Amino acid sequence: MSVSVELRWAVYVCFSYLVLVYGSYFALAAVSFVEGIFRARQSDADDLRSAVESRFTIPVSVLFAVYNEELPIVESVRSVLANDYPEFEVIVVNDGSTDGTLDVLTDAFHLQPREIFYRRQFDAQPIRGIYRSASDPRLIVIDKENGGKADALNCALNFARYRYVLGIDADTVLARNALMAGMRLVLRDPATVIGVTSILAIAEQPEIRMREPRGRRRIDRRPLLAFQQLDYARSFLTARLGWSRFNFMLCSVGAFAIWRRDVLEEVGGFSTEFTCEDIELTFRIHERYRRLRKPYRILSLAETVGATEGPTSVRSLIRQRERWQRVIMETVFAHRGMLGRRRYGTVGMIGVPFYLLSEIAAPFAELLSFVVLAVAAATGVLDVRLFALTLAALALLNGLLTNVAVLVDDYTNRLYRLRDLVRLCVLGPLDLLLYRPIIVLARARGVVGYLRGDHGWNKFERNVRAPA
Amino acid sequence: MKGPDPAMATALPLIILALAATWAATALAVVAGRLQADRLRTRRPGVRRLGPDLPPARLLAAAGDRRPRRKWSRIEALRRLSTGDVLPPGGREALAGGLADHDDDVRLGVASALSARADQVAAELLVASLTEQRAGRARIAAELETFPVRIVGQLLHGLLDDERADVRFWGLQLLGRARAIIPPGRIEELINDASPDVRAALAEALPSVAANPATPLLRLLADDTWFVRVHATRALGEAHVTPAAASVAELLHDRSWWVRDAAEKALVDLGDAGVNQALRLLDADDPFARDSAAEVLQESGYLDRCVAAAIAGDDDAAAVIEHAREAGAGRLIDATLARRRQLVPVTVDKDAGDLVEAV
Numbered sequence: 001m002s003v004s005v006e007l008r009w010a011v012y013v014c015f016s017y018l019v020l021v022y023g024s025y026f027a028l029a030a031v032s033f034v035e036g037i038f039r040a041r042q043s044d045a046d047d048l049r050s051a052v053e054s055r056f057t058i059p060v061s062v063l064f065a066v067y068n069e070e071l072p073i074v075e076s077v078r079s080v081l082a083n084d085y086p087e088f089e090v091i092v093v094n095d096g097s098t099d100g101t102l103d104v105l106t107d108a109f110h111l112q113p114r115e116i117f118y119r120r121q122f123d124a125q126p127i128r129g130i131y132r133s134a135s136d137p138r139l140i141v142i143d144k145e146n147g148g149k150a151d152a153l154n155c156a157l158n159f160a161r162y163r164y165v166l167g168i169d170a171d172t173v174l175a176r177n178a179l180m181a182g183m184r185l186v187l188r189d190p191a192t193v194i195g196v197t198s199i200l201a202i203a204e205q206p207e208i209r210m211r212e213p214r215g216r217r218r219i220d221r222r223p224l225l226a227f228q229q230l231d232y233a234r235s236f237l238t239a240r241l242g243w244s245r246f247n248f249m250l251c252s253v254g255a256f257a258i259w260r261r262d263v264l265e266e267v268g269g270f271s272t273e274f275t276c277e278d279i280e281l282t283f284r285i286h287e288r289y290r291r292l293r294k295p296y297r298i299l300s301l302a303e304t305v306g307a308t309e310g311p312t313s314v315r316s317l318i319r320q321r322e323r324w325q326r327v328i329m330e331t332v333f334a335h336r337g338m339l340g341r342r343r344y345g346t347v348g349m350i351g352v353p354f355y356l357l358s359e360i361a362a363p364f365a366e367l368l369s370f371v372v373l374a375v376a377a378a379t380g381v382l383d384v385r386l387f388a389l390t391l392a393a394l395a396l397l398n399g400l401l402t403n404v405a406v407l408v409d410d411y412t413n414r415l416y417r418l419r420d421l422v423r424l425c426v427l428g429p430l431d432l433l434l435y436r437p438i439i440v441l442a443r444a445r446g447v448v449g450y451l452r453g454d455h456g457w458n459k460f461e462r463n464v465r466a467p468a
Numbered sequence: 469m470k471g472p473d474p475a476m477a478t479a480l481p482l483i484i485l486a487l488a489a490t491w492a493a494t495a496l497a498v499v500a501g502r503l504q505a506d507r508l509r510t511r512r513p514g515v516r517r518l519g520p521d522l523p524p525a526r527l528l529a530a531a532g533d534r535r536p537r538r539k540w541s542r543i544e545a546l547r548r549l550s551t552g553d554v555l556p557p558g559g560r561e562a563l564a565g566g567l568a569d570h571d572d573d574v575r576l577g578v579a580s581a582l583s584a585r586a587d588q589v590a591a592e593l594l595v596a597s598l599t600e601q602r603a604g605r606a607r608i609a610a611e612l613e614t615f616p617v618r619i620v621g622q623l624l625h626g627l628l629d630d631e632r633a634d635v636r637f638w639g640l641q642l643l644g645r646a647r648a649i650i651p652p653g654r655i656e657e658l659i660n661d662a663s664p665d666v667r668a669a670l671a672e673a674l675p676s677v678a679a680n681p682a683t684p685l686l687r688l689l690a691d692d693t694w695f696v697r698v699h700a701t702r703a704l705g706e707a708h709v710t711p712a713a714a715s716v717a718e719l720l721h722d723r724s725w726w727v728r729d730a731a732e733k734a735l736v737d738l739g740d741a742g743v744n745q746a747l748r749l750l751d752a753d754d755p756f757a758r759d760s761a762a763e764v765l766q767e768s769g770y771l772d773r774c775v776a777a778a779i780a781g782d783d784d785a786a787a788v789i790e791h792a793r794e795a796g797a798g799r800l801i802d803a804t805l806a807r808r809r810q811l812v813p814v815t816v817d818k819d820a821g822d823l824v825e826a827v
Contacts, residue, residue: 042573045543047580054610113803117759119725188572188604389480396487403494418502425495
């Protein structure tokens with residue numbers, strides 16, 4: 001068989017892969033669209049004014065695991081404390097920070113040293129000090145030896161008193177209604193709804209973005225942040241909503257993840273064995289509940305519950321996404337037993353295979369597809385016009401997916417200025433050429449890192465704040 | 469594959485054109501949807517399907533339309549019915565039908581609208597829904613919580629006669645919120661209720677519904693079920709039943725962690741009576757009771773006062789601190805001194821340091 005025949009077959013395989021991947025993306029986007037519109041209308045029909053003031057509204061423990069977050073942490077905690085929700089507590093665990101995280105918290109919230117005896121249900125590194133805010137007794141800060149994010153969250157769980165916990169990141173600034181938006185479906189059916197996540201906006205400085213009123217909020221001017229916003233929107237609004245519909249929502253993001261506390265106790269809390277805790281925990285809970293045939297729901301919502309900080313440099317973005325890719329690979333490998341097993345229902349039959357196709361195979365398959373098509377075009381095996389038209393078609397398909405996400409986002413939230421919505425739509429088709437290569441590169445590095453056994457966090461540097 | 473297949477050569481540009489048109493159409497849909505929402509000042513311009521001045525007959529027809537695709541307009545019709553000044557004939561039945569619907573969206577949509585109505589009809593419908601439905605009861609209860617006791621009190625008392633434990637439970641929860649007094653004879657019956665959930669709800673409600681909550685609460689402290697004891701303990705603290713401090717302190721030895729935790733917090737709520745019990749327990753053999761006692765002294769502010777007094781030269785206060793440190797509360801004392809350093813200038817900081825050495 002000559003090289004050109006082999007290349008021709010490779011071209012066919014590439015086309016087939018792209019059709020399969022984009023076909024699955026669009027099928028999921030269609031389901032997500034229906035789910036998004038349904039949830040928005042459901043939210044309209046649901047008047048929560050009584051629930052916001054009711055003692056029967058289930059209280060929530062909000063957990064922060066913080067390491068060297070002196071820049072964003074104060075605004076983030078303030079945004080939680082300002083939430084309109086009847087009863088909640090905030091537990092911040094300072095995970096051995098080497099910067100001024102504890103000092104800024106002490107100054108901002110008038111922390112006073114306390115000694116609180118607690119039930120040690122989950123293992124965690126030793127505690128150095130416990131503080132309670134003199135200005136808001138709902139806030140407790142625990143200073144402990146460094147042990148990683150999962151370890152810090154386990155420590156926070158030991159102090160959490162309420163039936164539901166919300167884990168959020170130090171760079172996440174919540175909307176005033178975030179807790180109620182997240183708990184809305186829990187309050188309807190706490191016996192079944194054990195986990196909820198929801199979309200967040202991306203910003204250079206979330207605290208500034210969140211001050212802008214509904215309908216007049218901006219998307220960051222930097223294209224890199226705008227592309228990340230698109231990436232998040234597509235991920236949540238054209239994928240996770242669909243996963244939720246069929247109850248195989250496999251990633252509750254660490255930036256906003258509500259869990260029922262007894263479920264976390266049942267599965268042994270957050271695992272310190274993985275680079276990052278959020279996806280793995282979601283997989284583990286699915287695995288247990290499906291195996292034991294317990295009724296449950298883990299949901300992803302379309303309501304923008306806050307904003308989180310996005311990397312502003314390509315280098316930082318690559319480091320972040322490289323870590324995400326490693327986590328996905330670690331998790332899918334650890335829970336590979338669910339793959340294709342009917343016992344695990346939609347999780348095993350659709351969710352895990354979809355993850356395999358779109359998250360693990362994708363970085364190399366996408367890269368390989370473009371290289372093969374480019375080589376085929378360069379060597380005359382594939383007509384150059386056909387190659388160009390294929391690229392154009394893929395760009396437009398990405399643009400279409402983006403538009404679906406923007407449509408669901410705006411229908412649900414009515415948050416951004418019209419001109420920014422248009423900007424997002426225009427950026428959609430450009431994603432393939434300007435943003436996707438960065439992500440493919442980051443993912444490829446993530447795969448290599450995984451194969452090397454790298455477990456580093458590779459946290460990106462927090463964006464510099466203007467002086468107050 | 470050197471030249472494109474003729475069919476492909478024709479098809480691909482058409483596909484691109486179709487994709488481009490679809491992309492443009494969806495982008496336009498984004499813009500148009502937003503413009504319309506801004507113009508009409510409503511978030512979902514496409515959803516409002518019922519006209520503004522619908523006659524009652526058509527409103528009733530829409531409220532009774534159970535086809536799934538008419539669900540949202542049905543909810544809107546039911547909400548309009550419930551918030552209207554006068555219920556048309558058949559309106560009550562339509563609302564009852566909405567509250568009994570298998571769909572949570574319909575049921576909760578009607579429930580929240582009825583709480584805005586807040587009259588006798590709304591109360592009767594919601595209480596009936598609370599007794600019949602299993603899902604979303606906390607949400608229905610949250611709506612009933614907003615009703616004045618003169619409207620809802622009698623209905624809630626009726627729930628206590630229900631043979632279903634979960635109905636009695638919700639009756640007690642809501643009576644507690646409404647602060648509606650329950651006769652002593654009925655309280656006596658409920659103390660012996662077969663359901664621990666009901667007994668726990670009674671304990672929680674007693675400070676609000678009993679003229680003298682102390683006696684029944686003390687009996688519930690000895691309940692076999694741990695969460696009944698938890699609620700009874702909390703309620704004694706909440707009601708400031710200071711004579712119960714010794715009984716509450718005994719629960720610091722309870723086999724359930726949650727009861728011990730509740731007892732500790734109740735002792736703090738009981739003020740000086742709780743502090744006295746905590747001081748006594750600093751010598752207890754049970755390490756948990758000792759730790760909890762020390763925490764009571766901290767949370768009640770007693771340790772801070774002692775430290776201040778000791779620095780001012782009060783030997784009794786210094787003795788208490790020494791006692792607490794010997795009981796294993798060294799870290800609490802250190803935390804108290806650290807708080808003192810935060811609050812008071814450097815000169816006293818030195819005194820605090822001396823105190824640490826002295827003690």
